[in-house]
Every structure is written in structure tokens, then in C-alpha cells.
Amino acid sequence: MEPRWAQTGRDGPDDDDWGQQQPPSSLFLQLPSNATLRFRGNVAKAWGAALDEGEPPGAPQERDGEGAREQESVPLKQLPLCMAEKRILRLREQRVAWKRSRWEQWQVGMRHLWGQVRGALLYAQVWRGSLHRIEGHFGTGIQSYFNFLRFLVLLNLGGALLMVGFVVAPNAAFEGLQLNQTQRGQNSMVNRSCLQYDPTERGLVSYFTYLMDLLSGTGFMELTHLFYGYYQNSAVDFVGFSYNIPLAYLLSVLGYFSVCLLWIVHRAVHLLKRSLVGENWELSTYSHKVFAGWDFCLAPGTAAAMKHNSLRYELRMDLEEQTLRRLMAQRSPGQRLALFSLRGALNLLVLGLLGAAFYGVYRATEYSQRAQQDTSPGQQGLVLGLLVAYLPSIVITAANQLVPLAFGLLVRLERYPLSLEIRLTLLRTVFLRLSSLLVLLFSLWTQITCHGDPAADSCRICHYNHQQHPCWETSVGQEMYKLLVFDLLVLLLVLLLVEFPRKLLVTHGPAPLARLLGQQEFLVPPNVLDLVYSQTVCWVGTAFSPLLPLLHAAKFILFFYLKKLTLFSNCRPADRTFRASISSFFFLLVLLLGLAIAWVPLLYSVFVLQPSQACGPFRGEPTMWSTLWVAIDTLPLVAREFLQFVGSLAFAVPLFLLLCILMFYLMALDHSYSCLVKELKGQLRLEGQDKVFLVTQITELS
Numbered sequence: 001m002e003p004r005w006a007q008t009g010r011d012g013p014d015d016d017d018w019g020q021q022q023p024p025s026s027l028f029l030q031l032p033s034n035a036t037l038r039f040r041g042n043v044a045k046a047w048g049a050a051l052d053e054g055e056p057p058g059a060p061q062e063r064d065g066e067g068a069r070e071q072e073s074v075p076l077k078q079l080p081l082c083m084a085e086k087r088i089l090r091l092r093e094q095r096v097a098w099k100r101s102r103w104e105q106w107q108v109g110m111r112h113l114w115g116q117v118r119g120a121l122l123y124a125q126v127w128r129g130s131l132h133r134i135e136g137h138f139g140t141g142i143q144s145y146f147n148f149l150r151f152l153v154l155l156n157l158g159g160a161l162l163m164v165g166f167v168v169a170p171n172a173a174f175e176g177l178q179l180n181q182t183q184r185g186q187n188s189m190v191n192r193s194c195l196q197y198d199p200t201e202r203g204l205v206s207y208f209t210y211l212m213d214l215l216s217g218t219g220f221m222e223l224t225h226l227f228y229g230y231y232q233n234s235a236v237d238f239v240g241f242s243y244n245i246p247l248a249y250l251l252s253v254l255g256y257f258s259v260c261l262l263w264i265v266h267r268a269v270h271l272l273k274r275s276l277v278g279e280n281w282e283l284s285t286y287s288h289k290v291f292a293g294w295d296f297c298l299a300p301g302t303a304a305a306m307k308h309n310s311l312r313y314e315l316r317m318d319l320e321e322q323t324l325r326r327l328m329a330q331r332s333p334g335q336r337l338a339l340f341s342l343r344g345a346l347n348l349l350v351l352g353l354l355g356a357a358f359y360g361v362y363r364a365t366e367y368s369q370r371a372q373q374d375t376s377p378g379q380q381g382l383v384l385g386l387l388v389a390y391l392p393s394i395v396i397t398a399a400n401q402l403v404p405l406a407f408g409l410l411v412r413l414e415r416y417p418l419s420l421e422i423r424l425t426l427l428r429t430v431f432l433r434l435s436s437l438l439v440l441l442f443s444l445w446t447q448i449t450c451h452g453d454p455a456a457d458s459c460r461i462c463h464y465n466h467q468q469h470p471c472w473e474t475s476v477g478q479e480m481y482k483l484l485v486f487d488l489l490v491l492l493l494v495l496l497l498v499e500f501p502r503k504l505l506v507t508h509g510p511a512p513l514a515r516l517l518g519q520q521e522f523l524v525p526p527n528v529l530d531l532v533y534s535q536t537v538c539w540v541g542t543a544f545s546p547l548l549p550l551l552h553a554a555k556f557i558l559f560f561y562l563k564k565l566t567l568f569s570n571c572r573p574a575d576r577t578f579r580a581s582i583s584s585f586f587f588l589l590v591l592l593l594g595l596a597i598a599w600v601p602l603l604y605s606v607f608v609l610q611p612s613q614a615c616g617p618f619r620g621e622p623t624m625w626s627t628l629w630v631a632i633d634t635l636p637l638v639a640r641e642f643l644q645f646v647g648s649l650a651f652a653v654p655l656f657l658l659l660c661i662l663m664f665y666l667m668a669l670d671h672s673y674s675c676l677v678k679e680l681k682g683q684l685r686l687e688g689q690d691k692v693f694l695v696t697q698i699t700e701l702s
Contacts, residue, residue, distance in 0.1 A: 126150055130564060138522070138567065139307060144584045145524045146560065152535055153556045155263060159256045159542065160550035166252045167546050168225050170243060174236045194462035197470040197614035199223065208385075215485060216389040217478040218372075226481070228473040228544045229615035246617035246627045250606070253543045257602065260539070260595060268588040289314055321417040343414045353406055354432060357399035358439045364395040365443035369475075373468050392443075392479065393486035396436050400533070404429045404526070426525050430590055433533045434597050437540065440479065441601050448472045449609070463610045471615035473544045473605075480541025480548060487534055488555055495566055503570040522571035527563070528587050531556075532594050539598030543605060 079086065125131075127150055135143040199222040213219030223230055236243045289311055331339070368391040387394075407428045411421045448469050450456035458465045469475045499520060506519055538552040606625050611618035618624045632643050645651055 126153070127560065134564070134567070141524060142522055142567070145527055148528060148584065148587050149531060149556060149560050151267065152531060153553055153560070155260060156538065156549045156553035156556065158259060160553055162256050162259070163252055163542070163546045163549060166248045170248065171231060171245065172225065179236050179238055191461045194466050194613040197229070212385050212389070215386065217481040222474055226545055226547045227477045229471040231617045233617045233619050244631060247631045249617045250624055250627055253602070256542060256549070257539070257599065264588055264592055264595065268585060268592065271585040271588060324417055339415060346410050346414055350407065350410060350428060353403050354435070357403050357432065357436060360395050360399065361392060361436050361439045362443045365392040365440055366447070368392055369447055369468065390482055390486055392440055393483050396440065396483070397486060397490055399436055400433050403432055429529055430593070433529055434536060434594060437533070437536060438597060441540065444476055444479065462613055471612045473612055473616055477541050477544030480537050481545060483537045484548070484551060484555065491559065491562065495562060499566050499570045519572045520570050522567055529590070532590050535591065536594035536598055539595060540601055543602050
């Protein structure tokens with residue numbers, strides 16, 4: 001005779017007899033997760049879990065109804081249900097459709113329309129077929145790099161549209177139509193020597209000079225729409241409408257930075273949700289890799305074999321990390337002290353390498369600027385002139401390529417777990433790349449402001465070094481332009497002189513040499529850091545070179561096709577792979593750091609530094625920001641008082657308090673969600689203990 005719990009578990013209790021069920025068997029009372037069964041609704045009935053006396057019998061059904069109502073807002077094809085259940089839901093929706101009000105029917109129609117629009121936009125994505133092909137051959141990890149590259153292309157195209165639409169195109173149109181431009185008067189107190197700025201060459205100009213100007217952004221290039229110094233501080237009157245060029249320039253730059261910030265934060269928050277949901281390595285490290293680690297988008301057999309090797313490497317790395325942690329726990333105090341001393345010495349060596357790289361960038365920038373000022377391009381040869389002009393770019397690129405190799409060697413001596421080794425190396429490399437750019441800007445700042453001393457001889461007259469930098473904004477834009485050109489040249493040289501010859505040697509060369517070199521790996525993190533560095537250069541130079549976003553968009557488009565070519569022709573996936581959700585969020589986090597670094601010189605130039613007196617749309621103003629106040633003074637009284645109120649403490653203090661309250665509310669909400677997540681993790685652990693307990697009981701009974 002079967003026990004009562006087995007019969008009820010097989011046949012299923014009726015709803016009317018739920019309150020008269022006998023208590024469950026002692027076997028189920030012994031389950032570690034028995035206390036959590038009451039939260040599972042109808043599932044608890046089949047298992048025979050006893051509800052509390054005070055809980056109404058209809059509670060599970062009520063909860064199921066709420067879940068069904070929540071699922072109505074989700075498209076049917078996205079629900080994680082089998083086809084039979086989806087058919088039942090479809091019939092249920094059809095039965096209740098005639099009961100809906102007009103407002104509900106309109107909402108449902110708009111929801112279906114939005115779904116169709118999203119589907120159409122999905123098919124209209126840029127490089128959709130190429131990305132699917134990359135995903136099929138190399139997996140989602142490498143595809144995340146190309147997704148990130150496509151995001152940067154769209155970001156720069158949006159910035160280029162903003163800068164060209166409000167700054168470059170209006171200036172070109174006003175010049176072409178020869179409209180009446182009202183020049184803003186120069187300050188009568190300005191010394192005449194501060195107004196001298198003429199970068200054009202006199203007399204016969206050689207072909208070499210034109211080539212130097214094209215590659216370094218000097219000479220005739222300074223008087224084009226590419227650089228800051230070309231634009232005028234004027235307003236154009238056209239059919240009763242006045243277009244303020246300086247105000248449009250300032251607001252376009254600030255708007256571009258704000259759009260980039262909002263776009264990146266929105267994308268990062270979306271990817272953070274996915275990474276927090278899907279990337280939990282504490283509960284099921286091995287089961288996740290074994291049962292859910294396979295990438296079903298892989299097409300050819302070689303890619304499948306590489307994925308096998310990648311999973312095998314991840315499992316081996318996890319086992320090595322666990323062994324290393326066990327050995328770390330068994331170390332004596334003397335061994336720990338020796339290890340910490342070794343790590344401290346290696347960190348000092350890392351700081352020494354960073355200091356040497358930064359000092360090299362500083363000295364190279366100082367020498368390059370001084371040599372270009374003291375010597376005209378005609379007195380130098382072609383190679384020597386290019387070498388002097390691109391010396392800061394060469395030193396920065398060499399440091400970015402060589403110093404991370406030393407980081408990779410030193411981090412192995414520190415005896416960290418392998419995952420921590422990768423993260424630590426990446427953090428040091430990010431710090432090197434972004435800080436080297438800051439050192440370049442600091443070197444330019446010391447030359448422009450005479451080391452921050454306005455009483456110096458070179459800065460006493462114009463409040464900046466007008467002798468070395470008569471248009472200092474253009475000088476900063478030139479350095480960013482040279483970094484752009486040199487980065488593109490380095491990519492082409494590496495592709496033609498390193499990657500393709502290595503592929504030929506591995507494929508057709510001697511066997512020992514092929515085994516020694518091996519096929520080149522496509523390392524996602526270093527390639528992404530190159531993109532972040534290039535995008536940071538774009539942001540830093542946008543305020544001083546309005547066409548820089550357009551040039552970087554073209555550069556990233558070329559990057560996409562060249563990287564795709566070398567990926568399919570020369571490379572294989574790396575052994576140490578990053579999962580797509582984790583790596584994508586990390587990439588955007590580093591990109592946000594680059595944007596934060598780019599905000600520093602922008603805000604300092606807008607609020608503190610005095611603009612050049614001889615060039616640019618802000619000549620004659622004490623700061624760039626003062627242009628906005630001058631424009632506000634021309635507005636009607638109501639608008640002027642409203643904007644002054646927004647910029648006053650009477651508006652800022654309540655806004656700050658409101659933001660603090662909102663922040664504390666979000667912190668409390670985050671704490672409550674964290675507690676809920678901990679409870680769910682505890683229930684998952686109990687589920688695992690249930691399986692072990694039931695297997696033990698089955699083994700004993702058999």
C-alpha cells in the first residue's frame with residue numbers, strides 16, 4: 001500500500017480538499033528547503049506542504065493572478081513558457097479582449113506597434129550581418145568588442161552631426177552667402193602684440209611644407225574649419241534672425257559632452273542589470289560552465305574546438321585559483337610577510353615605470369613645442385620635421401605598448417589568483433593610457449600659463465604665453481589631431497608589417513618557427529583600451545577642433561573593417577576569454593572614466609583660462625563662460641530673471657536637498673533588494689542540499 005503523500009503527489013489534491021489534507025510525510029519535513037515551499041504557490045500543493053492556519057487558501061491563486069497581469073505587458077514570444085502554455089495564454093487573451101475598454105485596447109495596439117518598430121530597427125542595425133558572422137565564428141566575447149566599436153561610431157556620428165549642424169555648417173554657409181556679420185569689438189585695453197596671429201607661410205611654399213602642414217595641422221590647416229582659431233567672434237543677422245557664433249560653439253560642445261554622458265550611462269545601466277542577473281560566480285561556478293557555458297551561435301568545427309579549449313581553460317583556471325587560495329590559507333606568518341614585502345617592492349617598481357613613462361611624455365612635449373617654435377619647417381628635413389612634430393605621440397604610443405608588457409611580467413611574480421592578475425593588469429594599463437594623456441595636457445598647460453605664474457615675463461602682457469602659443473586652443477587641437485593621425489598610421493603599419501607576415505610564417509614557414517610563434521590571438525581587453533584611449537583623445541580635442549568627432553567616426557569605421565579583416569585572416573580567439581556581459585559593462589565603465597578625464601580640461605578652459613586674444617570665437621572675453629552671460633543679458637526680463645534664479649543658491653540648495661533625499665531612497669531600495677537577493681541565494685543553496693538529501697535517501701532505500 002502506497003503512503004498517502006505518494007498518492008496525493010501523483011494524483012494531485014483537489015482545491016476543495018486542500019484544507020483537509022493530512023500533514024506531509026516526515027521525509028519532506030526533513031528537507032532543508034521545506035520552510036520555503038509555502039512561497040511557491042500551486043507547486044506547494046503537489047508537494048504537500050502545510051500552509052499556516054492564518055493564511056487564506058486562495059493566496060496562491062491570487063499571487064498567480066498578479067503574475068499573469070504582470071506578464072500581459074511582456075510579448076508572448078518572450079515568455080519562458082512551452083508552446084502549450086503560450087497557446088492557453090493566447091486563447092485567454094482573445095477571450096478577454098472584448099472586455100477591454102478603449103483605453104486598454106489603445107495601449108495594447110501601441111504596444112504591438114512599438115514591438116514591430118523595434119523589430120524593424122533591429123534589422124536596420126549597422127553591420128548586423130558582420131556582427132552575426134563574427135559571433136558565429138568566434139563567439140560573443142569577441143563580438144562584444146565589435147559591438148563596442150559600433151557604439152563608438154554611432155556616438156561620434158551623433159557628435160559630428162551636432163558640431164557640424166550648429167558650428168561648421170552655419171559658418172560655411174554664412175561665408176558662402178557673404179552675409180552681414182557683426183563683429184564684437186575688441187577690448188581696448190588689450191596689447192597689440194596679443195593680437196598678432198598669422199600662421200600662413202610667406203613667399204614660395206614647397207611641397208614638403210604642405211605635407212608637413214597636412215600631417216601636423218599647422219600652416220594652412222590652422223585656417224580651416226578643422227581648428228578653433230578659424231571661427232569668428234561675430235553674430236550674423238539674417239531675415240530678422242541673429243545667429244550668435246560664440247554661443248552656438250559653446251553650447252554645442254557642452255551639449256555633445258552631455259549627450260555622450262547620458263548615452264553611456266544609459267547603456268551601462270542596461271548592461272549592469274544583465275551582468276548582475278547572469279554573472280554570479282559564487283553559487284554555481286562549475287555547473288554554470290558545464291551546463292550553460294556553451295555558445296550555440298558557433299558555426300564551424302574550428303570555432304567549436306576553440307570553445308572547448310576555452311571552457312577547459314576556464315575550468316583549469318578555477319581549479320588553480322582554488323588550489324592557490326588553499327595554499328594562501330596554509331601559509332605561515334613569515335611567508336605572508338615575505339609575500340607582502342615582495343608585492344610592495346613590485347608595486348614600487350610599477351610606480352617607477354609609470355613615473356618614467358610620464359616624465360618621458362612631459363619632456364617630449366616640451367622639446368617638441370620648443371623645437372617647432374625655434375625652427376621653421378623649411379630648415380628641417382622631411383623625416384626630422386615629422387619626428388619632431390610627432391615626438392609626443394611617438395613617446396605616448398611606445399609607453400602604451402611596452403609598459404603593459406612589463407606589467408604582465410611583474411604581476412605573475414606577485415602570486416595573485418589568475419582572475420585577479422587579469423583585472424590588476426587591466427587597471428594598471430588603463431591608468432597608464434589615460435594618465436599619459438593627462439601628462440600631455442599638463443605639459444601644454446605649463447607652457448601656455450607659464451607654469452601657472454601670470455606674473456612671468458611671457459604671460460604678463462596677455463595672461464598666457466602668446467609668444468609660443470599665439471592661439472593656444474589651436475595648439476591643443478593640433479596635438480589631439482596628431483595623436484589621431486599617428487594612431488591610424490600605427491594600426492596600418494602593425495597590420496602590414498607584423499600581423500600578415502606572422503600569419504605567412506606560421507602557415508608556410510618552417511615547423512619549429514611556426515610552433516614558436518603560434519597563431520596570433522585576438523585579445524579583446526587591449527584592443528578595447530585602444531578604442532577608449534582614442535575616444536578620450538576625441539573628447540579632449542573636440543572643444544578645440546570641432547571636426548574631430550567626424551574624423552574619429554571615419555577612423556573607427558576604418559578600424560572596424562581592418563580589425564574584421566585581420567580577425568578572419570590572421571587571428572584566433574584568446575585562451576583567456578571574457579564573457580560578453582561582464583566585458584561590455586567593464587568597457588563602458590572605462591569609457592566613463594575617459595569621459596570624466598576629458599571633462600577636466602574642458603571645464604578648466606571654459607571657466608578659468610582666458611581665451612586667446614588673436615583667434616577664435618571667444619577673443620576679447622575674460623573666459624568662454626562669460627559669453628553665455630552676455631547672451632543672457634540680451635534676453636527679455638522674464639527669461640533673464642528665470643535663468644538667474646536657476647543659477648542662484650535659492651534654486652541650487654533645494655535641488656541639492658531633493659537629490660539627497662532621492663539618493664537616500666535609492667540606497668534604501670538597493671539595501672532591500674540586496675536582502676531579497678541574499679534570501680533567494682539562500683533558497684538556492686537549500687535546493688542544492690535538497691538534491692543531496694534526496695539522493696542519499698534513495699541510495700539508502702535501494
